[in-house]
Amino acid sequence: MGTNEGMPKAANHLTQIKKQLGALDRRLFRSVADAHFPGLDRVLPRLSRAADNSLLWAAVAGTLALSGRRQMRRAATRGLLAISLASPVVNLLGKQAFGRARPSIVDFPLARLGRIPSSHSFPSGHSASAAAFAAAVAMEVPARVGVPIAVTAGAVCFSRVYTGVHYPGDVLAGVGLGMGAALVTKRLWPGRTVIGEARVAATAPLIDLDPDGEGMVAVVNNGAGRDPGTAAAVRMEFPKAEIIETEPGDDLMKRLQEAAGRARVLAVAGGDGTMNCGAQAALEHGVPLLPIPAGTFDHFARTLGLETIDEAASAYRSGHVVAVDVGEVAGRVFLNTASLGIYPLVVDRREEWEGKIGKWSALVLAMADVLMHNRTPDELVVDGVRRRVWLLFAGNCAYESSGVAPTRRDRLEDGVLDIRLLTAASRLPRLRAMASTILGGLGVSRHYLAWRADTVRVASPSGSRGEVLLARDGETFTAQGPVVLSKRPRSLLVFRPVE
Template identity: 45%
Template sequence: MKRRLAGARRLIAVDRVVFGRIAARPWPFAASTLPRLSRAADHGVLWFGAAAAIAGFGGTPGRRAAGRGLASLALASAAVNTVGKRMVRRPRPLRDGVPVVRQLRRQPFTTSFPSGHAASAAAFAAGVGFQSPRWGALVAPVAASVAFSRVYTGVHYPSDVLVGAAIGVAAAVVVRALGSDRREPKPPRAAAPALDAGEGLVVVVNNTSGVPPLLVPHAERLRAAVPKAHVIEATEDDDLPALLEKAACLAAERGGALGVHGGDGTVNAAAAIATREGVPLAVFPGGTRNHLAMSLGVQEIEDTARAVRNGQATAIDLGYFTGVDGERVVFVNTFSVGAYPELVRVRERWSRRLGSWPASVLAALHVLRTAEPVPVVLGGQRRLVWLVFVGNCAYRGTGVAPLRRSDLADGVLDVRVVDAGAFARTRLMAAAVTGALGRSPVYSAKKLQGLLIEGLGEDTHLAYDGEVRRAPSTVRMAKSHKALVVYHPGA
């Protein structure tokens, strides 16, 4: 017991010595920035603003990173305020040696140990970094500055800050463990070249896709991740299909692979060309939604780059439908007739606040209020529908606008139909309230290997992988099993 007390006294003495040296040392430019930064972090305001910026500029990966960071911050804050500060009621440091210019206008009145600001800063930075190392690297210096500012302004001892930061990191670890995606069976590996540093990889970057980069241009990030790859940048003045065709031929000559950085429509075009030229496809997420990349477990450019270097690839299915001229058109993710494009837009805006399933139901109700039903013939039966959704492979969930797939090579089309007719809105609303959407008489779903849609009018449009075009009177749909080899970090 005496040894423990002696050790505690030595730690306290060291704490005070370090605190005094920090107070006595001049820190260039710190007096004008650190107190303001410390105040900005009060009540998590700084981190909520950072989360909004990351979500706004980072697309889907950014939104996930921001959500993980805020969840970690909430857990760390709860741990510090409900347990930490009540267990150790340590008084605040004496500020006699701290220059007045550094001191905060409003001094904290709570106990000193541990530092809540340091815990929140570390939790947010670690939470963001676990989800997106790129955004975490941007946030980390700010978080470290906030933590140090608490000693610099004289409101915490160094040990308060260190323990608070440790609590924050621990909270982020817990959130990562609780919020990790459920483990899916690893897809079987397909033959694809392992391209060291990307040698033999030809990547087309569609600069018109997605959100403009915040700091580093997409092409520069790609060159850093796969330095030996040949990177081609496409602007709005370029013929994207022609560039993809040229890149695929060049990749075939080099025994490499075609890479594409862009949204769902860009990936669709690249998938069709890669299949025709017989080269593997490397999908680098660069659009707004990145549905195929999400299904592949790819969140960052570096995820795909790692798979390319290791030769990790799998074979996936492609869906096909007949276009106006009778040509066979590829779709990688989804095909739809009716109100699906608007439904997806509304659902994705609401899903961040409400969750996927409630947002799907409410988005369906919202769109059905304004949508015009479409006459179709399905299975020889004439029907009036608001929506025909066809997914390439089975999607999770009961809703009419599902998000994720577990298996990209299951050989089926996921067909979901919402009928119009008498009391359809009332029936769908009742299904939403009772949670029985899958048993609603206006909603039907089947897993098929092919589908024939007939009787489409001249003004009817269809959508596939984010692209919209006029529909022919008859659409035949089929699957091509394991038609395309794609790099997959989980293979």
């Protein structure tokens, strides 16, 4: 009885708190409306308009990217990724869920009144994008670059109140969501601290390597999409090497196999998908691999300590070769991860759309597509145990952190697969499953399993040989079941910078 009586009291108390916060928000808004800051009446409205549709941040990102420094390009990419995560949360979920009306503009100074959007007020989308971009950029750049961007972001946030289009509470909520989105990018894309830290198995140095690249065959994937000048830069570093350029639509694996067959050293310039094809060719022909980072993420090259073409060239000329593990699934190698379930579906959709709208926008839409359609868990038998599976993740070597989307490894030669399984013992909502994929195993401990092994066997309950959609290092393919994931310890020779 006491519990039932307490519930209305708690509800009334919560209602009172909401009313008090609303009243405080309106008073603060009125205080800003009544204030006058000389010189800001012209600056802040223009700054606010410049941030419409994140155009201001796109311009800043472009400036950072054009600086020519990899650190700045990374900052620009992380900033735009954070915006692409924050914007749909604010505009598609937040505003619709709360439906707060815009502030009253009665007696508001007309000289600085902004264009009143037709959307709801809470939370502020401009503030979310500003905070997301500034916080994400700050993860990558020194203070002399990050502080001016943060100050500009703060001015944009204040401008939304100063021009009469948002309450202060809207702005604070947007800032919180934006900073959260920036933190999520750390899950999707590891930070600079992981570069070159992974332990590897040392081997004897190669001798008689020509510093100009004689005997090297370098395959440059021009479809990797990061820098159109990659092939020219490789030619400049290795004037005696044979350079092969591939374009979208070419049979990349065939070109790599042919190159490895006549190479003393196989150099591969591209992203992680290109690199795992190069690793397969290098393994089959018994030649060392020189990874040249030229993709968006370059997880494998970065883990080795290679971020630029110059660093790859230095590693080659040092002759420092190490032995690393590779994973294998359905006869194809993977250097970072392999998976089945939700993630391959997202990758498949992203690849369909990224040529038209860009990789990050395509990623957001792909996630939404997977969530909105009637996806159901896969019925699978994993190592002899029947399970309903949302996602199976297999990492090449042990990854740090829990969850089904870890990003950092401390070793590249431990002989194990890192298995993460997100199951559906009861019906697990699709949104929760996808959130777990991005954020880790938060709140799904009953459905999250993790272990390490050198082999994992996945089959259908009926034992049929139906097709299975898989992803390896961000590329999808289909294979006939059952599927075996296994390890090839210390089998790939790669160049790495001397520590």
